[in-house]
Amino acid sequence: MNAKGIKKVTIVDVAKEAGVSISTVSRVLNQNTPVAEETAQRVWEVIERLQFNPNAAARKLASKRTNTIGLIVPMIGGTFFPLMFSGIERGVNEEGFELLVYVSPCHPVPHRPLTPPVGPQNTDGLIVFTEGMSDEDLRALHVKGFPIVLLHRTSPKDCEIPYVTVENRLGTEKLIDHLIEVHGYTRIGFLRGPVTNEESHEREQGFRASLQKHGLQPDEALFGIGNFHPETAAESVRQMLSSGKRPQAIFTGDDASAAAVMKALLEMGVSIPDEIAIVGFDDDYLAPYLPLPLTTVHSPIEQAGYTAAQLLIQQIRGEAVQSQVLPTHLVIRRSCGCITSHPS
């Protein structure tokens, strides 16, 4: 509502009235990506008819170049991020940009700023890792024409923000296929990632698809909370075992959790892989060097980071870009029960 009590016309109204997506309205307004002549004309007609006035100030701000790329991540320590950061840096440095990283933990923070300290005010565009920004905030920036690339998550509904993800579902399915077909395991545990995390859902889909394909029923008692957080994962497995549940193998959700679970099991005197096999996802720095070299899904972490930087800079330059889903592949080492290390 404005001061006169009249409801302000938003881009959502324009999109609805013109029968197009918010992204299309945004593209018409910003004229940085081609839109079919006929569509553009319809959008402009609706804009005039509804007297829609996009926030001119915000659009002007966005056109002021900072030569800085913003990145939003939940943390920067740990073994997953170095490869991702190397890729992003490679892409950013090649094009003469600098990087500003906002580390916004998933857990509640007492005085979290209302607007992120990276955005149109100090960057030319944002790489947003997983759930680093709410769908609402993403939409608000996107409709202003501010360049964004999502990394390891897809776009919120109603907009078409370019993204870079990896084949989580298929990669996990092949991993579980291996445990069932080669090793004959039927009782396989799974540690779920954060509920808001898309990659975790895709991995669970792949996990269930493999069980179903082989006529196995998922056993809810063998599902635990991992949260992609090593200590949480280790504690879940301790509880699973102390409650008398005994999987033959555990898919820990990611490699960092696999390392922590492996350590916890070895401390409990459980033999790996003979009593319980452990498999992960990522193929991070340490995967080959764990006490039992880890069988895992190789995710092109560096390449995904690099691609995200490239797509963002192309957007900043006004070029059209296309979302990408990068392939993953199974890496067989010894933690699954295989005797020799060989790629598959």
Place this chain on the structure above:
Amino acid sequence: MNAKGIKKVTIVDVAKEAGVSISTVSRVLNQNTPVAEETAQRVWEVIERLQFNPNAAARKLASKRTNTIGLIVPMIGGTFFPLMFSGIERGVNEEGFELLVYVSPCHPVPHRPLTPPVGPQNTDGLIVFTEGMSDEDLRALHVKGFPIVLLHRTSPKDCEIPYVTVENRLGTEKLIDHLIEVHGYTRIGFLRGPVTNEESHEREQGFRASLQKHGLQPDEALFGIGNFHPETAAESVRQMLSSGKRPQAIFTGDDASAAAVMKALLEMGVSIPDEIAIVGFDDDYLAPYLPLPLTTVHSPIEQAGYTAAQLLIQQIRGEAVQSQVLPTHLVIRRSCGCITSHPS
């Protein structure tokens, strides 16, 4: 000069006239750390006499809390940083702060911003890693009373900015002592870090001190450029060898360079450690897992990051803090020529 052509009185003039350091003037102005009564009185007299007017706006800005810590680093990929980031994150998260990281590469960037995008405008204080900010810029922020902690470097002259460093000189001396005393090497190569990097100078001092103690002359032909940059280090060693120089051992300056040098030598068919021993500095993530497990100096990288975060937050809360030099120790693995891995 101001508009009337009269030279503006600066904090440097006040410090000189009062016969105290810039830090002392800053402390008197900001009243956040105790200063001797007599000294404070003398400073206030000079301030009045010279009609010094500290930038009120800047000081007001600095008093507006953002609950965000700024960090300036040259890069975020690679094997050194994950441990440092984990430590900083641990310190920051414990106290409910968030983190904003400006990645400012050492190499020239076409459109580097005149003022860093992290500072009093969006953070409560800064952790500055090595030479991430010029002495001049550090002084300018420090005299405004803006909290800063230097990480892996000491304070510029004329001010007393708190810092956290590690024992580079002594650590390196013990490392080289080991090569000479246990293995009898006399021709030892050294790859210098960046010329502007204080840690590199300290490691070179330790290197030379060990040679001198054992009556060995440093051979300039065995010094090369490493720049703490793996590819540069590998290329220097290739050139050293192709020019006919043959060290018995090489101290590569850091572990990431040791990994690259090791790879280059193995590709050239050089046997490690039999023909050339390799030693590093840091004890990073991958040091135990290189083709020849690396003999190196363990640097408390995580602890240094954590301590820097603690000192910064204490400063933000107006507490007095003290710079710290953390101890290092030798870690003997196999790349030096020792047969078994054992700590020393």
